[in-house]
Amino acid sequence: MACSNLTMWVSSKPSLSDASGLSFRSFLNPFQLPSHNTPTATCNPSRSVTPIHCGLRELRERIDSVKNTQKITEAMKLVAAARVRRAQEAVVNGRPFSETLVEVLYNINEQLQTEDIDAPLTKVRTVKKVALVVVTGDRGLCGSFNNQLIKKAEARIAELKGLGVEYTIISVGKKGNTYFLRRPYIPVDKFLDGSNLPTAKEAQTIADDVFSLFVSEEVDKVELLYTKFVSLVKSDPVIHTLLPLSPKGEVCDVNGNCVDAAEDELFRLTTKEGKLTVERDTVRTPTPDFSPILQFEQDPVQILDALLPLYLNSQILRALQESLASELAARMSAMSSATDNANELKKNLSLVYNRQRQAKITGEILEIVAGANAQI
Amino acid sequence: MTLNLCVLTPNRIVWDSEVKEIILSTNSGQIGILPNHAPIATAVDIGILRICLNDQWITMALMGGFARIGNNEITILVNDAEKGSDIDPQEAQQTLEIAEANLSKAEGKRQTIEANLALRRARTRVEAITMI
Structure with missing residues (x-):
């Protein structure tokens, strides 16, 4: 006990050298000792963190655990970076389809302009009930990604309540599922799981659900809430009106502004000077004219009927892909800042550890010297 | 041509x-x-x-x-x-049976629409195998 008091006294000695009377008093009263660590911290003003009080062994353990955590976050960052690439590839693979689809839809629409079309998916009814498709991620550790979207959903729900419109939720992704499961007062139509890589099958499941809800007139409007991928550091939660489809093949936001035209944006992950960056190029799909002698095998309405579900599917798939890309990007930046923080914490901890170790050694030497002196 | x-x-x-x-x-x-x-x-x-x-x-x-x-x-x-050739015959057959069962259980307009679609998909997959 006396020995440990001595080491503590020695370690705090340099800061008290100007007031030696004080140090003597504190030696007599060991219960005040912890307060002497505060001056040690104040002598190092560059460190804003609270002083670390713990023994050498605890410090070593803490350094080890921070090291481990840092390794994990570093690995997660790299994995997320690799998967952003994969998500990007999925978008590229889907492009021939969406390009042809937009082209065909555009052309057919041109030809149908004069006719009075009445397709069930384009029918605009007075809105009594709205279905919200909320696309969240499956996993956490990605900053505020899931929270942002859920907040957006809550805001929309409040807005709908204010308007006196009923609503129901279709939740996609585990994070959203747990959120809505904990809040039984929010009516949820269906819980769906997301996956590592969105495929047409998952989009189909959502589309089927939305389709039957809309066609059976249970809901009059379907809105899709997802996170739009802007860049690796920026993504926006957005609301798209999914149904009724506007026959022009556009996706409109809540206020009726067109947010998606025939323009197709492609994001590309590249390495520039050793850093990951994102390039986005806008590709305008050329719309070659249909041959004017093109015959319709069926009624144009029936063809439109076959095309619109396809369009609905590709819209949902695209939203899923964008949401995944945003999630991965969010995770990447969250993990990279976590790695940075861990590095700094490790540095600070080892500084404290080394100081304490040095203080202990000095104390031991003093003890030995004092003992030797006493024997003479 | x-x-x-x-x-x-x-x-x-x-x-x-x-x-x-x-x-x-x-x-x-x-x-x-x-x-x-x-x-x-x-x-x-x-x-x-x-x-x-x-x-x-x-x-x-x-x-x-x-x-x-x-x-x-x-x-x-x-x-x-x-x-x-990529479809697993057993799996397809099973899906068809499930779809048939679901249709007979379906209640209401919406469930019938869903069940009908699922049944047609399942039937097509089975047909695609048996055609060869």
């Missing part, structure tokens, strides 16, 4: 090569397409696509969509397409 077939799904390009002849199930029945066919646009039902390649017939299950034919180019846009 050669005939080019391109089958696209949202995920990938399923087929992109020359063919001799195809038989396509459209909403108004099956049609056969040979080289130099008149340009048409048609809705494609949930059904089977048969492709003639080197005097061999290949079947493919299509999950509904759209086809455009013109200039000896056939473009088929579908939600999902599976080659008959």
Whole structure:
């Protein structure tokens, strides 16, 4: 006990050298000792963190655990970076389809302009009930990604309540599922799981659900809430009106502004000077004219009927892909800042550890010297 | 003249090569397409696509969509397409049985719509295997 008091006294000695009377008093009263660590911290003003009080062994353990955590976050960052690439590839693979689809839809629409079309998916009814498709991620550790979207959903729900419109939720992704499961007062139509890589099958499941809800007139409007991928550091939660489809093949936001035209944006992950960056190029799909002698095998309405579900599917798939890309990007930046923080914490901890170790050694030497002196 | 077939799904390009002849199930029945066919646009039902390649017939299950034919180019846009040889017969048969059971249990307009769609998809997949 006396020995440990001595080491503590020695370690705090340099800061008290100007007031030696004080140090003597504190030696007599060991219960005040912890307060002497505060001056040690104040002598190092560059460190804003609270002083670390713990023994050498605890410090070593803490350094080890921070090291481990840092390794994990570093690995997660790299994995997320690799998967952003994969998500990007999925978008590229889907492009021939969406390009042809937009082209065909555009052309057919041109030809149908004069006719009075009445397709069930384009029918605009007075809105009594709205279905919200909320696309969240499956996993956490990605900053505020899931929270942002859920907040957006809550805001929309409040807005709908204010308007006196009923609503129901279709939740996609585990994070959203747990959120809505904990809040039984929010009516949820269906819980769906997301996956590592969105495929047409998952989009189909959502589309089927939305389709039957809309066609059976249970809901009059379907809105899709997802996170739009802007860049690796920026993504926006957005609301798209999914149904009724506007026959022009556009996706409109809540206020009726067109947010998606025939323009197709492609994001590309590249390495520039050793850093990951994102390039986005806008590709305008050329719309070659249909041959004017093109015959319709069926009624144009029936063809439109076959095309619109396809369009609905590709819209949902695209939203899923964008949401995944945003999630991965969010995770990447969250993990990279976590790695940075861990590095700094490790540095600070080892500084404290080394100081304490040095203080202990000095104390031991003093003890030995004092003992030797006493024997003479 | 050669005939080019391109089958696209949202995920990938399923087929992109020359063919001799195809038989396509459209909403108004099956049609056969040979080289130099008149340009048409048609809705494609949930059904089977048969492709003639080197005097061999290949079947493919299509999950509904759209086809455009013109200039000896056939473009088929579908939600999902599976080659008959890639489908697991046991799994397909099971899915069909489940779908049938679901339809008999279905209540209300919405469930019936869903069950009917699922049943037709399952039936097509089984047909695609048995065709070979």
